[in-house]
Amino acid sequence: MGSTYQMTLVEQYELAENVLGFRFSLPDTSFQFISGQFISLQIPWQQQIIKRSYSIASSPLLAQKQGLLEMSVALVEGGRASQYLTNMQPGDQLEMMGPYGRLILPEQLPSRIVLVGTGTGIAPYRAMIPELKQLAKQDCQIDIVMGVRTPSHLFYHQDFSELAAEFTNVHYWVCFSRQEVSDSIFDSEHLHLNNHYTSKKSYVQTLLSELDLNPENTIVFLCGNPAMIDAAAVLLQNEKGFPIKQVRREKYVLSSS
Numbered sequence: 001m002g003s004t005y006q007m008t009l010v011e012q013y014e015l016a017e018n019v020l021g022f023r024f025s026l027p028d029t030s031f032q033f034i035s036g037q038f039i040s041l042q043i044p045w046q047q048q049i050i051k052r053s054y055s056i057a058s059s060p061l062l063a064q065k066q067g068l069l070e071m072s073v074a075l076v077e078g079g080r081a082s083q084y085l086t087n088m089q090p091g092d093q094l095e096m097m098g099p100y101g102r103l104i105l106p107e108q109l110p111s112r113i114v115l116v117g118t119g120t121g122i123a124p125y126r127a128m129i130p131e132l133k134q135l136a137k138q139d140c141q142i143d144i145v146m147g148v149r150t151p152s153h154l155f156y157h158q159d160f161s162e163l164a165a166e167f168t169n170v171h172y173w174v175c176f177s178r179q180e181v182s183d184s185i186f187d188s189e190h191l192h193l194n195n196h197y198t199s200k201k202s203y204v205q206t207l208l209s210e211l212d213l214n215p216e217n218t219i220v221f222l223c224g225n226p227a228m229i230d231a232a233a234v235l236l237q238n239e240k241g242f243p244i245k246q247v248r249r250e251k252y253v254l255s256s257s
């Protein structure tokens with residue numbers, strides 16, 4: 001069971017089409033988490049509290065050193081937490097509980113880690129960036145696979161591009177499900193950064209199918225859309241021979257309340 005903490009909104013900003021970034025301050029320095037985990041926001045809604053889970057998109061170092069926590073929220077039309085969070089102003093307070101979740105890097109290093117996220121499902125991997133740098137220095141091969149509809153839905157692109165630019169054993173893939181992508185799109189939207197990514201028109205599952213993955217030395221993380229996670233997990237088991245324990249999953253299932 002996680003504890004309850006009070007957070008204060010520092011700022012809210014647009015990350016991509018229909019995706020807002022949130023930065024909260026944590027007056028309580030006792031909040032500790034492992035990168036990859038999520039929190040449960042306690043949203044006041046019509047005299048009740050509804051609970052909604054969100055992955056932490058910033059590293060534990062930012063929380064320890066500056067008392068800050070970041071999240072990315074894909075706005076759902078008519079969604080209650082989506083509306084509440086959109087209307088929050090800097091200085092407003094919000095309760096959260098946590099941390100929760102087991103989508104965390106293993107203590108025993110595999111020689112390859114594949115991190116797959118659709119939409120805001122990429123957030124936990126952004127929180128892992130300082131650790132991923134350490135793993136890359138220890139020769140671990142890292143593939144970050146981001147799935148979004150179109151370039152306007154892409155975010156945290158610069159963070160992952162920079163990581164891939166720093167290490168030859170880190171590969172960053174972007175899969176656009178709805179749009180053929182040319183480099184000029186990246187240039188025009190200032191997203192282009194030294195070509196340290198590979199963009200494709202495909203679903204993340206299609207890319208996984210194309211990658212040469214050895215289940216004996218590889219762990220795959222899947223985060224985000226539940227349908228993607230189910231399809232990718234079946235593919236990894238049936239096509240690539242992965243035992244299910246080497247496929248770590250965090251499904252962004254919708255709340256029933």
Ligand SMILES: Cc1cc2nc3c(=O)[nH]c(=O)nc-3n(C[C@H](O)[C@H](O)[C@H](O)COP(=O)(O)OP(=O)(O)OC[C@H]3O[C@@H](n4cnc5c(N)ncnc54)[C@H](O)[C@@H]3O)c2cc1C
Pocket residue numbers: 038052053054055056071072073074075076077078079080081082083120121123250251252253254255257
């Ligand atoms: C472990 C975990 C981590 C999560 N992390 C994140 C995160 O980092 N970022 C993030 O944005 N979300 C995340 N989610 C999803 C998040 O918790 C909420 O479910 C989401 O923000 C919608 O909440 P809401 O209150 O705005 O919508 P609700 O009021 O719950 O839903 C309103 C209506 O919209 C429908 N609906 C809800 N979501 C969708 C959707 N995606 N597509 C189509 N219809 C929908 C519902 O069926 C309902 O009819 C996570 C979920 C889990 C379980």
